Amino acid sequence: MKQFGIYIHWPFCEFKCPYCDFNSHVEESIDEGRWLAAYLSELNRYANTTSKRTVTSIFFGGGTPSLMGSETLGEIIKAISDRWNLCKNAEITLEANPSSAEKNKFIEFKQNGVTRLSLGVQSLDEDSLLFLGRKHSVLEAKEAAILASEVFDRFSLDVIYGLPGQSPTKWKRELAEIFKLVTTHISAYQLTIEPGTQFYRDKVQTGGEAVEKKMFDYTYDLLEKKNLNAYEISNFAKPGHECLHNCTYWTGDDYLGIGPGSHGRITKSDFNYLGLETYATLGIKSPKKWLENVEEKGSGDLRTSKLKPSERIDELIICGLRMAKGLDTGKFFSQTGISLYDVINKEKLLTFKERGWVKQNKDTLFLTHKGRSFLNYLAVDLLA
Ligand code: SF4
Structure with a gap:
């Protein structure tokens, strides 16, 4: 069956990490009711043209979508299942941070439909967490991972390597510790310094190509030995634990992007036989403008353009x-x-x-x- 995913972007975080180039913002107060109404309005708009499809995955990304109330999230999932055929075993992923982790909230998210948690621990080394500007400690990261494993059958840890001064030996030790917390899915990203980030402004240098290559090779060797296959360049999973939603992107299937700055792909031939036409959609990046546009003009899209072959x-x-x-x-x-x-x-x-x-x-x-x-x-x- 063709995959069809829906991505929901929650653009708010408690703090801005210095390496982050995602569309994430820190706001003192958020009117969650207004945001929910806007997400539902956008879902209605897209349902007009795609409601005959079967939704195979939903992904709540950000930002830190686990800061959202579990009922808000449940309303969004319900709206999707009311408007589309939501696959019985659809994968519904929520990104979370250790600092926003509490067991009751995890249970509530699960009760409201989340089937998979992606936890951004980033490191199990105090100095690295400090360098990365994270607000949680190693202990909090471990506790959150244990909570996630108790509540969710499917969960993943996100980690970053290739930090300045991080040796391959240090990374080896850290990776072995990470594997003790999760044995089914790990996303391991090399640190990159992206324009627009605090690290870029501070001219931070990564560990260097040779060291990064060693760490990359070591990551592959260790995780593959543990039966976590590198099914994608930075993603490792036991068979059956791959992130289906992300595979939808990589295999070129369609997905809707709902929320500020989110991307979507819609191939028209799938639902009205116009031929092989794939459209790229892009949401307005500014959360404030996106929200106002949805409320006043009925669309948060910045543009929809037909991709050239x-x-x-x-x-x-x-x-x-x-x-x-x-x-x-x-x-x-x-x-x-x-x-x-x-x-x-x-x-x-x-x-x-x-x-x-x-x-x-x-x-x-x-x-x-x-x-x-x-x-x-x-x-x-x-x-x-
Ligand atoms: S918590 Fe995640 S999305 Fe938010 S600023 Fe940090 S890296 Fe970016």
Whole structure:
């Protein structure tokens, strides 16, 4: 079955982390009732054109959506199930921070429909937490992870590595500790310094390419030995515990983006047979303006644009190569009407195969472990 996800963006946090380039804001007071009404209004708008679809996943991201009241979240899930066919076993993920974690709230979220928790612990080292500007301690991170494991059958920990001064040995120890807390899903991201962040303004340097490569290799080795497969470049899961919602993005299936700055993809051929037309939607970034626009004009969209065939092809290849299973050539054809091997650079493909970076079998094209270290470079060259 085709996946169809709904992403809900809650743009507020208790504090702004210095490395964060997400659309997250700190506000003294939030009128949750107004926000709920706006989310419901946007869901109504999208339901007008997509309600015949089956929703396979919902993802509450942010920001810190666990700051939202559990009843607000429950109302949103109910509105989705009233307007669409919500799959019986739909994956409903909520992102949470250890500092906003309390057992009662986790239980309430579960009672209101959440089936999976993604907990942003980021580190199990006090100095690293301090450097990352996090407000929780190692103990709080551990307690929150234990709570999450008691309440949810499916949960994940988010961690960051490649911090300045962090040695591969230190990361090894930390990763082993992390694995004691969660054995089914870990998202491990290398620290990147993004423009617009406090780290960027402070000219923070990451650990350096050679050290990061060692940590990347070590992360893969340890987690794969523990049967957590690197199903995506930064995501490791036991079979059956992969995040289906994120797989929807990487495999090029459709999703709605509801909330400030959120992205969506809607392929029109799926519901009114207009042909292979994929539309990219983008919400207004400012929470205040998004809310006012929804209330006054009935839409929080900044724009909806039809993707050019070349744009669609590029994103399918770049996203597909992030996944261990790679690009499904049959699916690629059904999404674009073009054969994958007609659009990628054949000479480069041959070179990368000879170097052991890329492999092909009957139906797929995928990167080897070695090739995954060069993902960005490889994808750009294959598209040249
Ligand atoms: S809690 Fe998450 S979303 Fe909020 S500022 Fe920190 S990293 Fe960004």
